Amino acid sequence: MSNSSDRRTTLPRRRDEAKALFRNAILDAAEHVFAKQGFHGARIQDIADHARIAVGTVYNHFEQKEDVLHALLEVRLDQMIDNLRPQPTDPEPFEQKLTCCVIRTLQFVEAHRDFHQVALDCGLFAKGTASASSILKDKAVEHFEKLRATMLALVNEGLQSGALRPMDPVPLARALGGLIRSSSIGMLMEQSHPDLEAEASLLVDLYLNGAGRADRTGRPRDENDLGER
Amino acid sequence: MSNSSDRRTTLPRRRDEAKALFRNAILDAAEHVFAKQGFHGARIQDIADHARIAVGTVYNHFEQKEDVLHALLEVRLDQMIDNLRPQPTDPEPFEQKLTCCVIRTLQFVEAHRDFHQVALDCGLFAKGTASASSILKDKAVEHFEKLRATMLALVNEGLQSGALRPMDPVPLARALGGLIRSSSIGMLMEQSHPDLEAEASLLVDLYLNGAGRADRTGRPRDENDLGER
Amino acid sequence: MSNSSDRRTTLPRRRDEAKALFRNAILDAAEHVFAKQGFHGARIQDIADHARIAVGTVYNHFEQKEDVLHALLEVRLDQMIDNLRPQPTDPEPFEQKLTCCVIRTLQFVEAHRDFHQVALDCGLFAKGTASASSILKDKAVEHFEKLRATMLALVNEGLQSGALRPMDPVPLARALGGLIRSSSIGMLMEQSHPDLEAEASLLVDLYLNGAGRADRTGRPRDENDLGER
Amino acid sequence: MSNSSDRRTTLPRRRDEAKALFRNAILDAAEHVFAKQGFHGARIQDIADHARIAVGTVYNHFEQKEDVLHALLEVRLDQMIDNLRPQPTDPEPFEQKLTCCVIRTLQFVEAHRDFHQVALDCGLFAKGTASASSILKDKAVEHFEKLRATMLALVNEGLQSGALRPMDPVPLARALGGLIRSSSIGMLMEQSHPDLEAEASLLVDLYLNGAGRADRTGRPRDENDLGER
DNA sequence: AATGAATGAGCTTTCATTCAT
DNA sequence: TATGAATGAAAGCTCATTCAT
Numbered sequence: 008m009s010n011s012s013d014r015r016t017t018l019p020r021r022r023d024e025a026k027a028l029f030r031n032a033i034l035d036a037a038e039h040v041f042a043k044q045g046f047h048g049a050r051i052q053d054i055a056d057h058a059r060i061a062v063g064t065v066y067n068h069f070e071q072k073e074d075v076l077h078a079l080l081e082v083r084l085d086q087m088i089d090n091l092r093p094q095p096t097d098p099e100p101f102e103q104k105l106t107c108c109v110i111r112t113l114q115f116v117e118a119h120r121d122f123h124q125v126a127l128d129c130g131l132f133a134k135g136t137a138s139a140s141s142i143l144k145d146k147a148v149e150h151f152e153k154l155r156a157t158m159l160a161l162v163n164e165g166l167q168s169g170a171l172r173p174m175d176p177v178p179l180a181r182a183l184g185g186l187i188r189s190s191s192i193g194m195l196m197e198q199s200h201p202d203l204e205a206e207a208s209l210l211v212d213l214y215l216n217g218a219g220r221a222d223r224t225g226r227p228r229d230e231n232d233l234g235e236r
Numbered sequence: 237m238s239n240s241s242d243r244r245t246t247l248p249r250r251r252d253e254a255k256a257l258f259r260n261a262i263l264d265a266a267e268h269v270f271a272k273q274g275f276h277g278a279r280i281q282d283i284a285d286h287a288r289i290a291v292g293t294v295y296n297h298f299e300q301k302e303d304v305l306h307a308l309l310e311v312r313l314d315q316m317i318d319n320l321r322p323q324p325t326d327p328e329p330f331e332q333k334l335t336c337c338v339i340r341t342l343q344f345v346e347a348h349r350d351f352h353q354v355a356l357d358c359g360l361f362a363k364g365t366a367s368a369s370s371i372l373k374d375k376a377v378e379h380f381e382k383l384r385a386t387m388l389a390l391v392n393e394g395l396q397s398g399a400l401r402p403m404d405p406v407p408l409a410r411a412l413g414g415l416i417r418s419s420s421i422g423m424l425m426e427q428s429h430p431d432l433e434a435e436a437s438l439l440v441d442l443y444l445n446g447a448g449r450a451d452r453t454g455r456p457r458d459e460n461d462l463g464e465r
Numbered sequence: 466m467s468n469s470s471d472r473r474t475t476l477p478r479r480r481d482e483a484k485a486l487f488r489n490a491i492l493d494a495a496e497h498v499f500a501k502q503g504f505h506g507a508r509i510q511d512i513a514d515h516a517r518i519a520v521g522t523v524y525n526h527f528e529q530k531e532d533v534l535h536a537l538l539e540v541r542l543d544q545m546i547d548n549l550r551p552q553p554t555d556p557e558p559f560e561q562k563l564t565c566c567v568i569r570t571l572q573f574v575e576a577h578r579d580f581h582q583v584a585l586d587c588g589l590f591a592k593g594t595a596s597a598s599s600i601l602k603d604k605a606v607e608h609f610e611k612l613r614a615t616m617l618a619l620v621n622e623g624l625q626s627g628a629l630r631p632m633d634p635v636p637l638a639r640a641l642g643g644l645i646r647s648s649s650i651g652m653l654m655e656q657s658h659p660d661l662e663a664e665a666s667l668l669v670d671l672y673l674n675g676a677g678r679a680d681r682t683g684r685p686r687d688e689n690d691l692g693e694r
Numbered sequence: 695m696s697n698s699s700d701r702r703t704t705l706p707r708r709r710d711e712a713k714a715l716f717r718n719a720i721l722d723a724a725e726h727v728f729a730k731q732g733f734h735g736a737r738i739q740d741i742a743d744h745a746r747i748a749v750g751t752v753y754n755h756f757e758q759k760e761d762v763l764h765a766l767l768e769v770r771l772d773q774m775i776d777n778l779r780p781q782p783t784d785p786e787p788f789e790q791k792l793t794c795c796v797i798r799t800l801q802f803v804e805a806h807r808d809f810h811q812v813a814l815d816c817g818l819f820a821k822g823t824a825s826a827s828s829i830l831k832d833k834a835v836e837h838f839e840k841l842r843a844t845m846l847a848l849v850n851e852g853l854q855s856g857a858l859r860p861m862d863p864v865p866l867a868r869a870l871g872g873l874i875r876s877s878s879i880g881m882l883m884e885q886s887h888p889d890l891e892a893e894a895s896l897l898v899d900l901y902l903n904g905a906g907r908a909d910r911t912g913r914p915r916d917e918n919d920l921g922e923r
Numbered sequence: 924a925a926t927g928a929a930t931g932a933g934c935t936t937t938c939a940t941t942c943a944t
Numbered sequence: 945t946a947t948g949a950a951t952g953a954a955a956g957c958t959c960a961t962t963c964a965t
Contacts, residue, residue, distance in 0.1 A: 022927085044370055048370045060929075063930055066957065072956070141273060182418060189414030217444045218444055219443075254945095280938080280940085290947040291939090292949095293947070295941080479944080487950090513952095519951040521937085521951055525949060529935080630905055636896055647875070674906055675901060676859060676901050677857060677903055737958085748925060758961080759961090
């Protein structure tokens with residue numbers, strides 16, 4: 008076996024590895040710097056410094072500053088969505104399955120505080136936000152929709168299993184998203200690392216059962232809350 | 237009476253009026269421009285153009301660009317909080333009172349879309365957000381806390397009235413904030429002007445009663461939802 | 466007369482004067498710097514330094530670096546064309562009139578060595594030149610055509626007066642342009658300030674009578690100069 | 695004979711061939727790219743792409759970007775000068791010999807439009823031009839002088855043969871150069887491929903006999919054209 | 924020797940802020 | 945006090961050159 012054939016495959020392989028190495032280093036650095044300084048406050052120099060590479064190298068991997076942000080959000084958001092999505096190993100009753108999804112999601116948030124900082128900053132969880140939309144343009148909508156779709160799928164599963172009130176899934180999904188976002192923000196704001204499982208359980212409990220007293224007499228919930236207005 | 241004494245009181249009064257006129261014009265222009273372009277994308281020139289004044293004039297009323305943002309957020313946030321806070325004329329049962337507060341808040345959002353765009357962009361409803369904190373610094377926390385306190389006050393009222401589950405008010409407030417934020421974002425994202433009262437009723441319903449089916453048998457909600465898992 | 470009306474006219478007038486002052490200072494500085502370093506070698510900083518103003522000021526008067534070049538070439542080329550064009554005071558016989566035009570043109574070259582350096586560098590006298598066309602684009606053609614038209618007008622006058630051989634004016638104009646360019650380049654290359662009038666006379670003499678011996682016997686020029694040899 | 699001695703002579707020979715192959719490929723690519731984009735607008739990457747080699751390879755053959763230009767100009771200019779120089783096979787009468795030289799030169803221009811674009815751009819035919827001198831430095835003068843010397847030699851031959859007016863050869867050479875340059879530029883500007891022989895004949899005719907009418911009575915050319923003014 | 928990614932100095936351009944009128 | 949041009953620090957991006965493979 009000639010090593011010329013090796014060269015043809017080995018060299019490119021090494022190159023590809025190196026390429027991925029640099030790309031990831033840049034994204035990691037960007038995640039950190041964007042989180043601390045915001046997109047506009049972050050200089051390419053800062054990112055390069057953090058990744059211990061030269062400015063030009065960043066531009067060998069990304070056309071413009073914005074593209075670094077795009078790539079970062081895309082990669083991490085896909086990971087996040089994977090966590091939010093029900094897994095085969097999740098227990099069946101919807102409430103428990105939902106709790107598992109929320110736990111994983113909060114764990115992901117906790118593990119990727121920087122990303123969440125950035126994502127919030129970019130209105131990734133709130134679309135049309137000004138500076139976000141001016142940076143992300145259509146991409147923001149794309150990202151946002153992916154997340155929304157995942158949330159809707161989850162809610163639809165709950166509806167089909169009969170665990171959720173039979174109603175328009177859009178507000179149901181929106182409410183779930185709102186609660187998760189609240190908890191995430193709460194976690195980001197605090198230094199402490201709370202008991203995520205308890206946090207998730209509480210969240211699911213509030214989502215499913217509401218904040219009101221259970222024993223309010225004669226509450227005619229499921230029939231006509233919507234209809235009567 | 238000599239007109240010199242008049243001058244001393246009348247002149248300043250007129251001046252103050254003029255001053256306020258300019259100040260408000262600047263803030264209105266800033267609200268619009270920040271909403272469309274984001275804080276960083278907005279140039280003082282743009283704001284001045286929109287207010288049909290000169291750049292220098294902006295600096296006669298505000299020390300720096302950031303101060304325009306601060307002032308804008310402060311003014312509007314106070315208005316928003318006034319709307320969120322229960323009014324003497326609101327009906328007593330907590331659910332209805334809460335609904336009134338939410339309606340007013342959503343109306344305010346609808347009436348001040350631009351402000352909300354800006355506020356979201358600044359993480360005003362999510363504190364520690366990166367670019368926000370780098371612009372707003374301590375002010376952001378201040379603003380955020382004011383809002384949080386109002387929310388907490390509202391929740392505490394619900395607890396005292398017995399309408400809310402007896403539990404830590406912090407997650408209760410957080411959940412309410414999350415739901416309101418979700419609806420607000422939903423409204424900003426859509427062009428349509430939905431039926432705000434219905435939206436608010438649904439929100440309060442979900443908040444108080446949850447998204448789960450009411451008729452789950454034998455649900456011992458308040459005691460041990462958490463404990464049993 | 467109130468001075469408020471004065472203000473309205475005086476202030477703008479002063480401003481316009483100042484504006485023109487700055488603009489000219491920038492063009493003068495650019496002329497010098499472009500001549501010494503070429504367009505690409507010249508940094509905006511250099512031009513600003515030379516004009517003893519700030520970099521930003523250059524951009525208050527010109528959108529981009531290229532526009533400085535455009536403006537410079539336009540202004541000077543128009544002046545140059547004015548010099549090349551016959552004047553009412555020029556003597557009538559074509560040869561003398563032409564000599565006057567050439568003298569004025571060479572004087573202009575001598576007085577604006579820097580501009581000529583730049584113009585040559587931009588292929589202003591040679592159109593389609595590479596870096597020129599990439600900087601000047603259509604403008605180069607425009608400028609070039611203006612000069613060519615002037616040259617053609619001059620030649621046509623000569624044809625009508627019967628002083629020039631009856632033939633296609635295009636090569637006649639091209640030849641005249643070539644001779645003037647040669648002399649100009651010669652002047653730019655030398656430090657000495659030659660006798661411009663003698664230079665011009667020689668140029669016109671060569672143009673009209675050619676470099677060949679006059680006393681070639683029985684020269685039947687127009688018919689068959691080529692055929693007989 | 696040992697093949698070690700072979701290796702010493704054969705191997706280098708092949709290497710030299712390969713080396714020359716690459717070198718020429720680079721120069722050809724550079725000629726094209728410089729012509730289209732100008733020296734400053736051309737990136738080494740562009741040249742490498744055009745030559746279908748890697749950037750690094752260019753640097754294995756030339757120390758710096760400028761050296762590519764130098765080499766290109768040197769090679770082509772020598773070729774051009776060979777064409778301008780009288781050949782043993784050229785007919786003797788000066789006018790015809792000159793015409794042959796001009797025909798060859800114009801043919802060369804036509805065949806190497808790209809080079810001419812570059813050469814003009816570099817002021818190769820006009821020395822001291824700004825960006826040219828800043829790139830080419832002394833080399834430009836060298837190149838220019840070589841061309842000038844050839845032109846002077848040609849003119850001197852004309853003087854000795856009695857075909858040219860007895861006068862300072864410098865302006866004679868300058869005028870000839872000016873006319874050739876004019877025609878070259880004219881050719882570059884047009885898409886059409888004119889009849890080069892006719893073009894050359896006309897050029898020589900104008901050079902030798904001038905643009906003036908032949909039949910002007912009593913023209914006292916050689917004596918005192920200069921003196922009388 | 925050929926390759927092509929890494930490097931980083933350098934440049935154009937922007938825009939918050941100042942200041943003379 | 946309103947004005948708007950002047951200011952210059954700062955940042956994104958380019959590209960000649962280097963160097964490990």
